Each structure stands twice: as C-alpha cells, then as structure tokens.
Amino acid sequence: MTAEDGTFDTPGHLSVTTGADAHRGDLFSRDCPTRQLLDRIGGKWVSMAVKVLGDEYPGEVRFAELKRRMPGISQKMLAQTLRSLERDTLVARRVEATTPPRVHYRLTDLGYSLTEPIAALRDWAELHMAQIDAANAG
Amino acid sequence: MTAEDGTFDTPGHLSVTTGADAHRGDLFSRDCPTRQLLDRIGGKWVSMAVKVLGDEYPGEVRFAELKRRMPGISQKMLAQTLRSLERDTLVARRVEATTPPRVHYRLTDLGYSLTEPIAALRDWAELHMAQIDAANAG
Numbered sequence: 001m002t003a004e005d006g007t008f009d010t011p012g013h014l015s016v017t018t019g020a021d022a023h024r025g026d027l028f029s030r031d032c033p034t035r036q037l038l039d040r041i042g043g044k045w046v047s048m049a050v051k052v053l054g055d056e057y058p059g060e061v062r063f064a065e066l067k068r069r070m071p072g073i074s075q076k077m078l079a080q081t082l083r084s085l086e087r088d089t090l091v092a093r094r095v096e097a098t099t100p101p102r103v104h105y106r107l108t109d110l111g112y113s114l115t116e117p118i119a120a121l122r123d124w125a126e127l128h129m130a131q132i133d134a135a136n137a138g
Numbered sequence: 139m140t141a142e143d144g145t146f147d148t149p150g151h152l153s154v155t156t157g158a159d160a161h162r163g164d165l166f167s168r169d170c171p172t173r174q175l176l177d178r179i180g181g182k183w184v185s186m187a188v189k190v191l192g193d194e195y196p197g198e199v200r201f202a203e204l205k206r207r208m209p210g211i212s213q214k215m216l217a218q219t220l221r222s223l224e225r226d227t228l229v230a231r232r233v234e235a236t237t238p239p240r241v242h243y244r245l246t247d248l249g250y251s252l253t254e255p256i257a258a259l260r261d262w263a264e265l266h267m268a269q270i271d272a273a274n275a276g
Contacts, residue, residue, distance in 0.1 A: 038185055
C-alpha cells in the first residue's frame, strides 16, 4: 500500500528472526511506545484530520480550510493535533512564503496508511452511536 | 449531504430516507455523540481490555485476571475502563455471590463487534511503532 516506509505489508524479512521481530510493537508490553502512539491516534480530532487530509491525498489542505472542515475544533487544538501528527511523520507541513505566509498540510504515505484503520473505527462509532447513546441516557 | 459532512461512506440503504439517516452518527457534526464515543473507545486501555475479553468471547474474565493480562494498568484505571465499557453496553458484568464476591466481565455482542476495528488500529500501531518512535527521537 505504501512504498515510502516499506513495512506496511509486513515484508517477510521482518518476521524471519526474533531479532527482527523486536521491531514490531506490542501493546501488551508495559513500556512499549505503541501504547502512547495508540492514545495519540485514537481520538476524534486525529480521526477527523486524517479523514479530511485523506480525501485530498496526495494534495494539500491549508490550515484555515482544515479548521473549516473540522467543526468545533479550536485554533489551538488544531495546531496541537497537526503538530503531533507532524512529529509522528504522518503529516507533512509546507510554508508558502507569502504575506502572510500560507501553511499547507498533507498526509505522508505513512499517514495515508492510517486512513483505513481509522475509517473502520469511525464507521463503527457512527453506526452504533444511536444505540450506545440511548443506553447511556437510559 | 456532502462528502465534507463525513457521510459519503454511508451505505446506500442507510441514506434512502432522512429518517434512517438520523440514526447514523456523523463525526463531523459538531454536537454528534459519535465524537465522545470515539474518544472513549480509541485509547490504549479500551483496546487492551477489548482484546483480552475478545479472546475469551463469549466467555467471562474475572477482574483480577483482566488486571494481570493488562500490564501496567492500575486497579482504579481498570475499574474506570470497565465501567465506561459497561455504560456503553459493550461489556456485561456479573457478580458471583461468594465471599468475597467474584466479579466477572464479558463482551456483549455489540462489544465483540468492536474487536475487529480496534484490532485494525492496534495492528497498524504495532507495525509502525518503531518507525514512528525513531522519528520522534530524531
């Protein structure tokens, strides 16, 4: 699916030896960074940002346009969300030297590989929202 | 509805009438409970609890056993996680009237339907953890 990172479809060489296996995370391992990663990507804002950017992939979306397409997000929360995605190399940022500067965002190939699992979780939540919301109210 | 509303993936039968549409959540709708639901189910502890309970489905797992199989979780955090899952009717709780009482948990059918999308996100995180962790460190 993605050529950039070369690991998406689990090439055989990663599972040949236990040494190579060590590169795969384990959510159930107490100190594994997979845990923090999952907390970073599991929330609503990342889900929405990845969806909006994924719809334009590999094209870019400007900050103001992202904000417009994520109703309810604050300037600060959007900046934090994008910065976190950028640190995780899921999003690339480009500053256009206009006055004022225009800032453009796009998903990297790695970020695009996240659109499918995130869509699965979002679909599940949207599909079952009414049932669960009724249970919570009851 | 437009793609921007986040509803373009809606299966055809759900979008035949507005009445049916109303039952489906929309993450991109400012006040839709789908947002809170996604934040409740997207994190590491829910991911782990659903995995452990899913492995035993439709069987039950006792609190102490759950805690043992989720390394690093505190008593309090596990209790909160299970209570939230129970409120969302994803987990069912049964108290056995022993001394002291034994508390058993199992996934409901609805909870079991969450195992697949959660596994997809966990797999993605475990697969890409090393690459992302290295980028964060660099």
